Amino acid sequence: MTETQPPIRRGRGRRPAAEVREQVLAAAGELLLAEGMAGFTIEKVAARAGASRMTIYKWWPSRGALALDGYATKVRTVLEFPDTGDIEADLTAQVLAFTHLLTGTGAGKVIAELIGASQTDSELSSAFRERYSAPRRALAVEAMAKAIERGQLRDDIDPQVVVDQLWGACYHRLLIPDEPITDEFAKSLVHNVMLGIKR
Amino acid sequence: MTETQPPIRRGRGRRPAAEVREQVLAAAGELLLAEGMAGFTIEKVAARAGASRMTIYKWWPSRGALALDGYATKVRTVLEFPDTGDIEADLTAQVLAFTHLLTGTGAGKVIAELIGASQTDSELSSAFRERYSAPRRALAVEAMAKAIERGQLRDDIDPQVVVDQLWGACYHRLLIPDEPITDEFAKSLVHNVMLGIKR
Amino acid sequence: MTETQPPIRRGRGRRPAAEVREQVLAAAGELLLAEGMAGFTIEKVAARAGASRMTIYKWWPSRGALALDGYATKVRTVLEFPDTGDIEADLTAQVLAFTHLLTGTGAGKVIAELIGASQTDSELSSAFRERYSAPRRALAVEAMAKAIERGQLRDDIDPQVVVDQLWGACYHRLLIPDEPITDEFAKSLVHNVMLGIKR
Amino acid sequence: MTETQPPIRRGRGRRPAAEVREQVLAAAGELLLAEGMAGFTIEKVAARAGASRMTIYKWWPSRGALALDGYATKVRTVLEFPDTGDIEADLTAQVLAFTHLLTGTGAGKVIAELIGASQTDSELSSAFRERYSAPRRALAVEAMAKAIERGQLRDDIDPQVVVDQLWGACYHRLLIPDEPITDEFAKSLVHNVMLGIKR
């Protein structure tokens, strides 16, 4: 059986869109991890992918949108929020997982730069919210809603706000690194908001 | 307000450094408010200020650093954290003031873009932290430390974490606007963290 | 006149070659008159004709060849050189007719641009000579040959050279417009070459 | 005496305009002769000259204008029309010199392509006329005017028209090569127009 390896046809004619998209996304992801958003250029992505700039402009609305897609292709994180019945434990686990993602791998820098770029790239901004932040926020909110039903949390709180106080606090230290992101920090976040800081 | 008075054409010769700096900063501030970071260009600042690009490069290490300086010149916010003895009221007042700054004026967008640009501009990043975020963080931490001494707050909490849970949550909604920044939100932030959300 | 009628969308399937050719040529002629060679693009012709670029490439070897064909379709000049027996009158009439063609309608600009493009498009160059200039040259040469036989012209002259001195002179003023093309000019051309300029 | 050889400074800073212009023109001339107008690209000229495209756009209004300048730099023909007192001999000599220029060297092709490009490049068109064709036309006209004064030519002729019948005829065969450009042709041109072709 002669492994007819994927030919990766080149030259001028038409190629299956899927093949091109795949190569472009791979190149985008690699470049993003290698150089960060500062060196992330449509020109460089095109060169790396062996594709034409025109093709990229046809499929992606902005530099940032391409970067996000490239990153997503590279990382493809699982989207889950296990419900053990103990909301405090679950929140702690999730926040810890998030801080580990931010600090443990190169993902922290990339996410920070994507959020940074989204401040002046509305295409990236909406793409990031729709495909990244909003779904994650929804999962956490849902888990807390269930906990309220179970009577584990007060029923007069807004879970959306709690999300900002847990994950938003982590983003804060990521984007404005006055203070470091540690496990202690992650645990304190949950602890504070669960028990309150009032004496 | 900032009466862009006639460019004061002074010929090409040497001018006092102070005068030049002043005009450059004014121009930078105006341009930042007018076009945002996206259109904020050293070239445009130089043209607006009637200054040479060389001069700007001599005094500011990066585009972002210049933008921050220009913004600071334009807004020059007061730095204070009144201590009434009631920590909950003080925190609420401060967080509300902050959200009003972010939403009420054009400052929100500028701050967001500055933080965004700081992700790929280390000069801007450190300048922002040293001159903007760190001092404000210190004030809030100090206020909470006093409240701990007064016995109003538990003594096993880390005020630094609380800062992230209050101000960081606001930054979260500013930078990733999945949810809006409202007065209700601001008040809930303080309330949640003071009493805790556990039933 | 040329009523650009609605593109006749016919779906994607096969169409009779003749129909396609006709529509492409019509589109080419219109576009040429409308925008000149500068804006004459295979892409635009295809769009105007509702045809595929591939089809055009299959039938015409170059942009210029298509333009020439389109022009010929649009103008379809009569090819005649009436012989009244008076060679001087006939030459004057023909040269005048030519200058009127060049100046009176938009044809002058188009012919000039076709000749211009033919300098870097060998397909266009040979097509233009074979289908346009050579036949006209032959007619004039033939008329003069007859006049030589009739004894109206000297028998030691080369009619080919005279063609260059009459029509070539007109092309000269068309392509390098230092001097205008007037009736006076046309008449002088014939007069000079008939009688000579020597005292 | 350490021969401080001309450094041909490179790098980013400002270079004397004259030096850059010189190198660009040299590159333009070389490229024009090497590839003709078809391959004559601002991009290639810039690369060859080690200059920035922006610089070229700043100094030359169009591709054609640059090509003409480059050609002129490369060839720098003498501009003269010797007056021996015998107008027929002088015209013959000049026309022959012109045909030799067109056929003997690579100049013919280049001139043809420049005239060709000038049909869709108004900057080139006016530059060519002002700097190339008009002065040459004026010289020939002046020589004939003197001959008229000397009584060698009829005083009712327009020298401008004669120019078209001599040089224009040559351009005709250059641009629409139905017939070749030979010495015989050149001599016939003058002969025909001097004596007339009428029997």
Place this chain on the structure above:
DNA sequence: GAATAAGCGAGACGGTACGTCCAGTCTTCTT
């Protein structure tokens, strides 16, 4: 009080990337 040094404005330069246009090639779908 005149010479000198320190900057400054102006702006050109090499570069990099942008976003666009078209050429020419190739494939898939449709009639």
Place this chain on the structure above:
DNA sequence: AAGAAGACTGGACGTACCGTCTCGCTTATTC
């Protein structure tokens, strides 16, 4: 089986800024 539709590479276009560098001035400092 031919044509439409249209995606693809490639290359040039003209533009915008970047950061660097040189001029010619003008002012402030020094002799």
